[in-house]
Amino acid sequence: MEFGHPHPFSNSESVIQASVMDVMNEMIDEATLGISFEVHRACKLGTLFLGDTDPKSEKDHMIVDKPGIDVFGQIPTKKQFECVCPNCQRHLAASRFAPHLEKCMGMGRNSSRIASRRIANTSSKRDSDDSPEDNDNDSDWSYHVDRKVKKLKKDKTNNSPRRNKSSKLKNGDTGIENTGTPESNIPTYEQMTIEERKALLLQTCGVISEHTKKMCTRTHRCPQHTDDQRKQVRQFLLVPQGCGGDDDIQIDIDSYDDADSQSLREHLQWEVASSNSSPTDSTSTNNSTSSKKRAGQKSGSSKVSMNKKKKPPRPPDISTASVIPGSTSSLYDFV
Amino acid sequence: MADLQDRKMKDAAMRAKINQKLVETGERERLMELLRTRLIECGWRDQLKQHCKDIVKQKGLEHITVDDLVAEITPKGRALVPDNVKKELLQRIRTFLSKQSSV
Numbered sequence: 294m295e296f297g298h299p300h301p302f303s304n305s306e307s308v309i310q311a312s313v314m315d316v317m318n319e320m321i322d323e324a325t326l327g328i329s330f331e332v333h334r335a336c337k338l339g340t341l342f343l344g345d346t347d348p349k350s351e352k353d354h355m356i357v358d359k360p361g362i363d364v365f366g367q368i369p370t371k372k373q374f375e376c377v378c379p380n381c382q383r384h385l386a387a388s389r390f391a392p393h394l395e396k397c398m399g400m401g402r403n404s405s406r407i408a409s410r411r412i413a414n415t416s417s418k419r420d421s422d423d424s425p426e427d428n429d430n431d432s433d434w435s436y437h438v439d440r441k442v443k444k445l446k447k448d449k450t451n452n453s454p455r456r457n458k459s460s461k462l463k464n465g466d467t468g469i470e471n472t473g474t475p476e477s478n479i480p481t482y483e484q485m486t487i488e489e490r491k492a493l494l495l496q497t498c499g500v501i502s503e504h505t506k507k508m509c510t511r512t513h514r515c516p517q518h519t520d521d522q523r524k525q526v527r528q529f530l531l532v533p534q535g536c537g538g539d540d541d542i543q544i545d546i547d548s549y550d551d552a553d554s555q556s557l558r559e560h561l562q563w564e565v566a567s568s569n570s571s572p573t574d575s576t577s578t579n580n581s582t583s584s585k586k587r588a589g590q591k592s593g594s595s596k597v598s599m600n601k602k603k604k605p606p607r608p609p610d611i612s613t614a615s616v617i618p619g620s621t622s623s624l625y626d627f628v
Numbered sequence: 629m630a631d632l633q634d635r636k637m638k639d640a641a642m643r644a645k646i647n648q649k650l651v652e653t654g655e656r657e658r659l660m661e662l663l664r665t666r667l668i669e670c671g672w673r674d675q676l677k678q679h680c681k682d683i684v685k686q687k688g689l690e691h692i693t694v695d696d697l698v699a700e701i702t703p704k705g706r707a708l709v710p711d712n713v714k715k716e717l718l719q720r721i722r723t724f725l726s727k728q729s730s731v
Contacts, residue, residue, distance in 0.1 A: 316650070
């Protein structure tokens with residue numbers, strides 16, 4: 294049979310080629326047939342058009358195939374997980390959320406009062422000024438925690454309920470004026486005016502701790518610090534930096550010593566004599582006097598109250614009362 | 629005339645022989661699997677299915693038969709297969725045949 298063909302090999306090759314093509318087409322047809330059956334079955338079951346949507350949404354949600362953007366057509370951005378505080382509506386990093394809630398909402402035993410006070414403070418602050426400095430001081434809102442470790446520490450000592458509790462325990466025996474002045478006022482002495490510093494220093498020991506950078510909130514007689522330390526602190530805080538105008542300040546502090554001490558002494562006598570009147574009452578009665586004077590009286594009266602505490606049954610002791618203004622004045626006797 | 633008939637018979641015999649070999653060794657099944665994968669990969673399946681849907685819409689869901697579908701989409705299916713898939717399949721069959729003949 295093959296004799297009739299001039300090129301038997303190429304002929305058989307072409308026959309094989311054609312046969313292979315046929316086999317391939319058969320296979321393709323088989324795949325097509327599979328699809329036909331599938332579609333027909335879907336037709337009869339009514340499931341063929343279930344996956345379809347209307348043309349509009351199909352157009353809206355088309356898969357985007359462009360370099361640089363994802364399938365939704367958005368530019369991929371590295372997103373920080375953020376939470377919104379339900380209490381103050383601020384955004385903050387998720388890792389800082391729990392510690393923030395502790396302070397903001399007030400969980401635990403002690404912090405509810407602190408929290409409410411803090412909320413009141415922040416809300417009034419936010420109403421008045423939205424300065425970035427306000428946010429910078431808040432450790433919760435800064436991602437760059439390392440850069441502000443110092444500030445963060447300060448903040449923590451300020452607001453954490455646990456810290457506050459321990460300090461309260463420490464201050465438990467110090468008397469009335471310490472519970473009266475909230476602790477959160479003290480570490481901000483850098484921002485205080487000279488007048489405010491003066492008022493504070495007249496009431497408290499005020500020695501700045503090496504470790505906590507906070508001022509001692511006890512009385513002038515606190516055993517932890519010496520008179521020299523107190524003197525140093527007063528010099529540091531009350532002398533304006535870089536200018537030699539320390540004369541008038543000295544006068545300011547000591548001014549009550551001459552004329553006012555007389556009235557103070559009288560006042561103290563009167564106060565100790567009426568032994569059941571509280572020192573706060575006495576200060577309130579003398580509210581009309583100048584603020585400078587009031588500050589002096591307050592420190593004096595608090596000392597008297599200390600004395601009263603220690604030895605209540607003793608009769609009014611004028612000598613101790615009159616000694617105190619001298620001793621306090623010696624405290625401020627720098628230059 | 630006789631020659632043409634002769635050739636057709638020869639082709640058919642050859643095809644039957646190749647098919648038999650493919651089926652016997654199980655190679656056909658493997659090749660079918662490969663072909664299906666390639667056709668899905670290149671989107672041929674989706675294209676063809678979309679075409680089927682068009683046909684069904686055109687003819688009406690109730691009146692469509694398998695014969696209609698096969699008649700409509702078989703030529704389309706052959707035409708839509710990409711050349712590289714065809715080439716790969718051909719190459720595979722040829723290698724298989726050459727191996728078989730050498731054994």
